Amino acid sequence: MDILLVGSGGREHALAWKISQSPLVDRLYCAPGNPGIAKVATCLPDYKANDAEGLTRLARELKVGLVVVGPEVALEAGLADRLTAAGIPCFGPTARAAQLETSKAFSKAFMARHEIPTAHYGVYDRIKDAKAALKVFKPPYVIKADGLAAGKGVAISPDRHDGEAEIERMLGGRFGAAGARVVIEEFMAGEEGSLFALCDGKRAVLFGGAQDHKRAFDGDLGPNTGGMGAYSPAPVFDEALVMAANRRIVQPTLKAMALEGTPYRGVLYAGLMSTDEGPKVVEFNARFGDPECQVLMMRMAGDIVPYLLACAQGDVSRLPEPAFKSGTVICVVMAAKGYPDSPIEGSLIRGAEQDFGPHVQVFHAGTHRDEDGMLTAVGGRVLNICAEGEDIVEARERAYEAVRKIDWPGGFNRTDIGWRALERE
Structure with missing residues (x-):
């Protein structure tokens, strides 16, 4: 084929x-x-x-x-x-089904209709109304652009002054048409992770979990990004949480999408918050996460193609549960300086294509070959350094050892990927 x-x-x-x-x-x-x-x-x-x-x-x-x-x-x-x-x-899902990701307002309304647990919210298209709504919510304020913004359309504002400024930026055109509306949500306290399910329109097969690092800098500081690193498995996803998420979120979502005439085929990414009240949806994505996909592909023990084809053809019922290797896989994202706001393009990258050994893979995210065949940076997130190990400690050591071997003065990376898992060791 x-x-x-x-x-x-x-x-x-x-x-x-x-x-x-x-x-x-x-x-x-x-x-x-x-x-x-x-x-x-x-x-x-x-x-x-x-x-x-x-x-x-x-x-x-x-x-x-x-x-x-x-x-x-x-x-x-x-x-x-x-x-x-x-x-x-x-x-991959149809455009209507993909609105679970492409419109946060659609997604929140869908979850409200079907009693899928998520944060309380409001949708606003005027700066005046959005600012007034801050009186209803308590800080920190979660403010999201309605449409696609390359993972950068979410702000967590610590106080009202910052929240009003963020509303002005979003509704003032920072994200173009994607920011024509904003969603303001209550802040959910807890630990966040990503759970994946392969769907055929009627049934879903769980496909593992991962934990992403959204903030640009160490200590979870700086602006939100598309993701600066990830690891899998994520300790937050113990068996009880996964079973609860499947029962209360994944299966009801799949059933409700079919009932509304938009059967969902492809991978459903559920960004979840583990709260005192159980798992709640932070957001849905209609495709594999990035960089979560990288660690999941390295962890998967079998052939991915039968699962992709079964989803596309509408029948995953005959496939076994996906098998994953033991141990941990971690991904460290190397981004161009200036990311996420104004990444500097064109800088030369040396050493990214050397042999790092059997436990390390370097995935290209934003690279280009110049006329001399040299590798250069053309995007915000440029390289994904992924490594496997018996545990988070070994995987992390291997990943950062590979990072140190890459000569790229024009790039930067977080040095604390996997810190939550390390705290559990």
Whole structure:
């Protein structure tokens, strides 16, 4: 079978790396891809991830048996809808189903309708009304842009003055159309983690958990980002919490989406807060998290392709529970200086493509080859340094040892990835 993977980031490199190992795959294509993906797939750089019409035409021309959608922008553009209409199996939800991620207002209203546990909220499209709503909520204030903002559209404001300033920035055009509305939520105290489920429209197979690090700097300081690191398994997801989340959140969500005429196929990412009242939804994503996908792909012991295909074809019932390796996998994100606000592009990266040994993988997230074939930075998050170990301590040591071997003065990274798990050791 030939497969087309859509996307160009670290998540897609990890997926390409895992998919390429499958004996079911004859040829793997990636549009647009990146220099790291080019080592395991044929990259087609002339396509953009949100070009639903062009990608559907490409999939038809290549006669692929499956399209795997990586980024949320492709889902919002309706790529899954077009592929389905063309009779091409697609791993990823329709644009309407993907609103669980692409519109926070939609997602919150959906959860309210179906009594899926989450924080109390309000939706506002005028600065005056949003500021007035701060009287209803207690600080710290959680303020989110309604639409897609590359993981940067969430602010946690410690006081009313900061909250009002953030409202002005968001509704004032900081995120363009994505910030035309804001969602203000009550702050939920607890520990956050990400739980994944592979869905066929009717059924869901749990696919492990991970813990992300959203803030840019050590100590969970600085602005929110798309994610500066992750590790799996996440100790916060003990068996009781996972069972409760599956019973109260994952299965009801899948059932309710089908009842509303928007059956959900693909991976459902539930960002959860472990609270005194049980797990509650922080947010849903309609695709694999980034960098959570990277650690999950390294942990998975079997072939990923049968699961992707079963979701696309609408029947995961015959598949066994996914198997994962023992031990821990950690990912350290190396980002360009200035990220997330104004990352500096074009800086030279040396040493990222050396052999780091069997326990380390470097996934490319924002790289480019210049005319001389040298690797340069073209994005905010640029490299994902992933390592496996018997426990968080060993995995962490291996990852940071690899980070130190990379010569990139134009980049930075957090040095405390995995600190919550380390505290449990």
